[in-house]
Amino acid sequence: MKVAPEIKEDVERLVVDSAMFIDRDELDRWMECFDEQARYVVMPRDNRILGYPVGLIHCENKARIEDRIVCLRHANKYNPHFDRHILSPSRIDTVEAGVASVETNFMVVQTNKSGESRLFCAGVYEDKIRVGSGPARFLERTVLLDTFSVPTMLATPI
Amino acid sequence: MKVAPEIKEDVERLVVDSAMFIDRDELDRWMECFDEQARYVVMPRDNRILGYPVGLIHCENKARIEDRIVCLRHANKYNPHFDRHILSPSRIDTVEAGVASVETNFMVVQTNKSGESRLFCAGVYEDKIRVGSGPARFLERTVLLDTFSVPTMLATPI
Amino acid sequence: MKVAPEIKEDVERLVVDSAMFIDRDELDRWMECFDEQARYVVMPRDNRILGYPVGLIHCENKARIEDRIVCLRHANKYNPHFDRHILSPSRIDTVEAGVASVETNFMVVQTNKSGESRLFCAGVYEDKIRVGSGPARFLERTVLLDTFSVPTMLATPI
Numbered sequence: 261m262k263v264a265p266e267i268k269e270d271v272e273r274l275v276v277d278s279a280m281f282i283d284r285d286e287l288d289r290w291m292e293c294f295d296e297q298a299r300y301v302v303m304p305r306d307n308r309i310l311g312y313p314v315g316l317i318h319c320e321n322k323a324r325i326e327d328r329i330v331c332l333r334h335a336n337k338y339n340p341h342f343d344r345h346i347l348s349p350s351r352i353d354t355v356e357a358g359v360a361s362v363e364t365n366f367m368v369v370q371t372n373k374s375g376e377s378r379l380f381c382a383g384v385y386e387d388k389i390r391v392g393s394g395p396a397r398f399l400e401r402t403v404l405l406d407t408f409s410v411p412t413m414l415a416t417p418i
Numbered sequence: 419m420k421v422a423p424e425i426k427e428d429v430e431r432l433v434v435d436s437a438m439f440i441d442r443d444e445l446d447r448w449m450e451c452f453d454e455q456a457r458y459v460v461m462p463r464d465n466r467i468l469g470y471p472v473g474l475i476h477c478e479n480k481a482r483i484e485d486r487i488v489c490l491r492h493a494n495k496y497n498p499h500f501d502r503h504i505l506s507p508s509r510i511d512t513v514e515a516g517v518a519s520v521e522t523n524f525m526v527v528q529t530n531k532s533g534e535s536r537l538f539c540a541g542v543y544e545d546k547i548r549v550g551s552g553p554a555r556f557l558e559r560t561v562l563l564d565t566f567s568v569p570t571m572l573a574t575p576i
Numbered sequence: 577m578k579v580a581p582e583i584k585e586d587v588e589r590l591v592v593d594s595a596m597f598i599d600r601d602e603l604d605r606w607m608e609c610f611d612e613q614a615r616y617v618v619m620p621r622d623n624r625i626l627g628y629p630v631g632l633i634h635c636e637n638k639a640r641i642e643d644r645i646v647c648l649r650h651a652n653k654y655n656p657h658f659d660r661h662i663l664s665p666s667r668i669d670t671v672e673a674g675v676a677s678v679e680t681n682f683m684v685v686q687t688n689k690s691g692e693s694r695l696f697c698a699g700v701y702e703d704k705i706r707v708g709s710g711p712a713r714f715l716e717r718t719v720l721l722d723t724f725s726v727p728t729m730l731a732t733p734i
Contacts, residue, residue: 265423265581276665280679283700304533305500342621342722344698346683347664348505349434363438367504367527369683369698375620375724377698382502382527382535384441406500408533423581462691463658506663507592521596525662525685540660540685540693542599564658566691 263352263360270396271360271389272350278398279345279366282417287329290417295390295397296322302418304408305383316405332416342371343380343416355391359399362387368418381407381418421510421518428554429518429547430508436556437503437524440575445487448575453548453555454480460576462566463541474563475575490574500529501538501574513549517557520545526576539565539576579668579676586712587676587705588666594714595661595682598733603645606733611706611713612638618734620724621699632721633733648732659696659732660685671707675715678703684734697723697734 263271274293281290294300302317319325348365355361363386370380388400403418421429432451439448452458460475477483506523513519521544528538546558561576579587590609597606610616618633635641664681671677679700686696704716719734 262427269578272665273667276667279664280667280681283681305529306533344681344683344700344722345664346504346662346681346698348437348503349430349507349665351431351434351438365438365441365502365504367502369695369722371621371698371722375622375722377695377723379527379535379537379695382504382529384502406502406527406529406533407535420585463687464691504662506595506661507588507665509589509592509596523596523599523660523662525660537685537693537695540662540687542660564660564685564687564691565693 263355267355267360267391268352270391271352271362274389274396274398275350275362275364275385275387276347279347283343283345287333287417291322291325291329293398294322294325294401295399298322298325298398299400299402300325300328300398300417301401302403302405305404305406306408308404316408317403329417340373341416344369344371344377358390358392360387360389360391360396362389381405383407383418421513425513425518425549426510428549429510429520432547432554432556433508433520433522433543433545434505437505441501441503445491445575449480449483449487451556452480452483452559453557456480456483456556457558458483458486458556458561458575459559460561460563463562463564464566466562474566475561487575498531499574502527502529502535516548516550518545518547518549518554520547539563541565541576579671583671583676583707584668586707587668587678590705590712590714591666591678591680591701591703592663595663599659599661603649603733607638607641607645609714610638610641610717611715614638614641614714615716615718616641616644616714616733617717618719618721621720621722622724624720632724633719645733656689657732658687660687660693674706674708676703676705676707676712678705697721699723699734 278293300319301315303315350364353361367382368380371377383405386402436451458477459473461473508522511519525540526538529535541563544560594609616635617631619631666680669677683698684696687693699721702718706713
């Protein structure tokens with residue numbers, strides 16, 4: 261399907277911006293990427309396949325996302341690190357009634373205070389994005405995580 | 419050189435789609451990305467440099483690619499894992515007579531059943547893509563692999 | 577902010593090209609990506625945060641970059657490897673007076689002569705790019721490196 265260039269640009273921008281805000285530890289700006297009623301779910305890929313729709317993180321609206329961020333900031337004191345998101349190009353599946361369905365493969369490289377980097381996790385963002393009326397915003401973001409064995413997984417948003 | 423926006427979009431879409439189809443284990447859809455007469459070659463980078471054009475995989479047309487997929491599905495039973503392709507933006511070198519020459523750096527993160535992810539391989543896709551008449555299709559894909567020491571290399575298409 | 581499509585394309589192309597030229601060991605072409613007066617700085621992320629603007633590499637113009645390349649080529653004889661850059665999509669922050677400010681997350685996968693690949697480093701390119709008059713060129717590239725513990729870090733440009 262063909263996507264209008266300005267919608268494509270808005271979608272790609274939101275996805276890239278939101279990743280960069282985490283990398284810069286600008287979590288307030290990250291949260292601004294979400295609509296007030298946005299859902300944010302982090303789920304192991306395995307659960308999807310096995311039919312258990314249970315998330316590691318399950319926030320039903322933006323207020324819950326904010327609560328979560330406060331907790332994460334606290335946890336982070338004991339697990340100081342840098343994140344770096346590497347994103348594959350986004351795929352826009354459909355745009356219907358002002359909502360774009362978008363998938364973006366990603367990986368996160370994490371670097372500790374000694375400057376050692378490692379592959380932290382990989383997965384796919386499955387997003388519903390409001391487009392065409394004001395700035396693009398996430399209505400729903402499901403982070404489908406391939407990696408689920410990492411004990412420090414939840415110390416930052418992904 | 420300047421590339422028409424609709425050709426650029428078709429090319430980028432085919433490259434991203436084909437990677438996603440592998441990640442989702444939708445190998446039938448992956449095969450549909452290839453023209454009937456398409457060549458699919460996987461070759462270590464070293465061989466290219468040393469002048470040995472010998473591939474790890476060498477399929478001269480789509481029927482051969484399908485044969486290969488049947489074998490891979492069988493092999494996969496004993497090496498269960500998830501793939502996740504992370505693609506760099508594509509470079510369109512030329513578009514001549516309805517054929518685009520395109521390069522795309524990539525890496526694959528593989529995750530085992532315990533949820534542990536590792537860098538599996540990296541390399542570059544060197545593609546000849548039919549554009550401008552019907553849906554874009556691979557006429558030729560050479561996967562130039564940097565990584566060639568991995569024993570399980572051939573358990574999935576790349 | 578909205579960026580003119582042709583500027584966006586020129587910027588994205590320069591960033592992808594310059595990475596590919598390193599990967600192919602075409603360092604002469606890599607250098608052509610820089611303006612005569614271009615600055616090229618490689619700096620650990622930590623230094624930025626701590627307020628030490630000291631670079632691992634600090635080249636004040638293109639002649640200095642060329643000097644550096646000669647040294648690197650020599651060092652490389654004793655550390656033979658392949659690089660593979662994986663780039664996230666570029667973010668164009670501003671375009672003012674013919675200069676685009678651009679950020680691009682990246683990682684480098686390095687492969688040794690035995691065909692073993694590893695995550696070498698990750699970080700962000702912070703670029704000032706001349707656009708709109710002739711081919712796009714780097715006026716300034718700051719490579720902000722997350723990874724700084726790698727002893728062989730300086731054996732190639734990044």
